[in-house]
Amino acid sequence: MTDPSRDELASQAEISAEITRLQAGATPGADHPDRGFTAYRSATLRHPLHDLVRADPEVIELVSPVYGHTDVAPQESDLTIQHSGEPLGERIIVTGRVLDGEGRPVRNQLVEVWQANSAGRYVHKRDQHPAPLDPNFTGTGRLITGDDGSYRITSIKPGAYPWRNHRNAWRPAHIHFSLFGTEFTQRLVTQMYFPGDPLFPLDPILQSITDASARQRLIAHYDHDVTEPDWAIGYRWDIVLTGSKATWMEGEHDDHA
Numbered sequence: 001m002t003d004p005s006r007d008e009l010a011s012q013a014e015i016s017a018e019i020t021r022l023q024a025g026a027t028p029g030a031d032h033p034d035r036g037f038t039a040y041r042s043a044t045l046r047h048p049l050h051d052l053v054r055a056d057p058e059v060i061e062l063v064s065p066v067y068g069h070t071d072v073a074p075q076e077s078d079l080t081i082q083h084s085g086e087p088l089g090e091r092i093i094v095t096g097r098v099l100d101g102e103g104r105p106v107r108n109q110l111v112e113v114w115q116a117n118s119a120g121r122y123v124h125k126r127d128q129h130p131a132p133l134d135p136n137f138t139g140t141g142r143l144i145t146g147d148d149g150s151y152r153i154t155s156i157k158p159g160a161y162p163w164r165n166h167r168n169a170w171r172p173a174h175i176h177f178s179l180f181g182t183e184f185t186q187r188l189v190t191q192m193y194f195p196g197d198p199l200f201p202l203d204p205i206l207q208s209i210t211d212a213s214a215r216q217r218l219i220a221h222y223d224h225d226v227t228e229p230d231w232a233i234g235y236r237w238d239i240v241l242t243g244s245k246a247t248w249m250e251g252e253h254d255d256h257a
Contacts, residue, residue: 012202015039015166015202016201016202018039019039019201019202019204019207022037022038022039023207023210037204037208039165039166039204039207039208040165040204040205040208041165041166041204042165043208072110072142072143072144074143076141076142076143077141077142077143077151077152077153077154078141078153078154078155079113079115079137079138079139079140079141079153079154079155079156080137080154080155080156081154082136082137082138082141083135083136083137083138084136085135085136086136087117087118087134087136087137087156088117088118088119088134088136088137088156089117089118089119089134089137089156089157089159090118090156090157090233091154091155091156091157091231091232091233092154092155092156092157092232092233092234092235093152093153093154093155093226093227093228093232093233093234093235094152094153094155094175094192094220094234094235094236094237095150095151095152095153095223095226095234095235095236095237096150096151096220096236096237096238096239097145097148097149097150097151097238097239098111098145098149098150098151098179098238098239098241099149099238099239099240099241100240100241100242100243101240101241101242101243101244101245101246102243104149105145105146105147105148105149105150106145106149106241107145107146107147107148107149108144108145108147109144109145109179109180109181110142110143110144110179110180111142111143111144111145111151111177111178111179111180112140112141112142112177112178112180113140113141113142113153113155113175113176113177113178114139114140114141114175114176114178115139115155115158115174115175115176116139116158116159116161116173117133117134117137117139117156117158117159118134118137118156118157118158118159119131119132119134119159120158120159120160120161120162120173121133121134121159121161122139123138123139129161129162131159131161137156139158141153141155154232155175157173157194157233158173158174158175159173160172160173160197160199165204169202170199170202170203171199171203171205172193172194172197172199172200172203172206173193173194173197174191174192174193174194175191175192176189176190176191177189177190177191177192177239179239179241188241188249188250189249189250190218190239190247190248190249190250191218191250192218192219192220192237193206193218193219193220194219194220194235195219195220195221195222200215206218209248214248215248217240217245217246217247217248218247218248219237220235220236220237221235221236221237222234222235223235223236
């Protein structure tokens with residue numbers, strides 16, 4: 001069967017059918033996506049075809065970028081107070097714990113987040129989506145996990161956005177999380193999604209993770225105890241770094257939107 005061109009995939013049924021066909025041919029139980037998952041066009045075009053070049057990690061650390069030039073301040077975890085005015089959109093709180101495979105807290109770890117605004121637009125020169133920028137929302141923040149591995153961010157729920165993988169392609173609302181260990185070479189990156197998004201079945205990035213339970217671990221759940229009256233909707237999402245229940249992380253050379 002010949003793979004259809006991404007540009008020819010016009011209908012929801014066609015997109016779903018191709019994703020289902022590709023999932024059926026994947027390795028059973030695999031929770032990491034196949035770099036050759038053709039429904040995800042960017043990965044197919046850009047993933048390495050040869051063995052990676054090995055480098056001295058100590059040399060890499062000497063030239064690796066650092067997010068920010070000062071110690072992490074508590075207010076950096078609130079993405080709604082970084083400008084003079086209130087950002088537009090639905091205010092949210094996202095909290096949870098960073099854990100190892102044995103359920104032990106991973107404390108004092110740097111966590112960075114970035115996301116689109118409520119209209120689905122990033123503050124980035126390559127993002128030319130014809131949606132408005134919000135002058136009061138940059139969409140980036142950072143924090144240090146507590147002694148119990150906990151984190152908490154206040155933000156605006158991001159909007160879905162088009163990403164040109166195929167005709168009428170839209171990414172589900174999501175927040176990017178970056179976690180650092182004790183050195184730059186231990187950096188892990190993942191994405192958190194919101195429950196009940198109708199775009200899930202049509203997103204080749206999420207569906208390239210063929211294990212259903214691994215996909216589910218990327219979706220936060222509504223938490224009424226986290227929700228604050230007259231202020232913000234609350235979500236809870238734990239990040240597990242190792243073990244059979246680990247949160248899926250992007251590969252070193254994945255190109256995820």
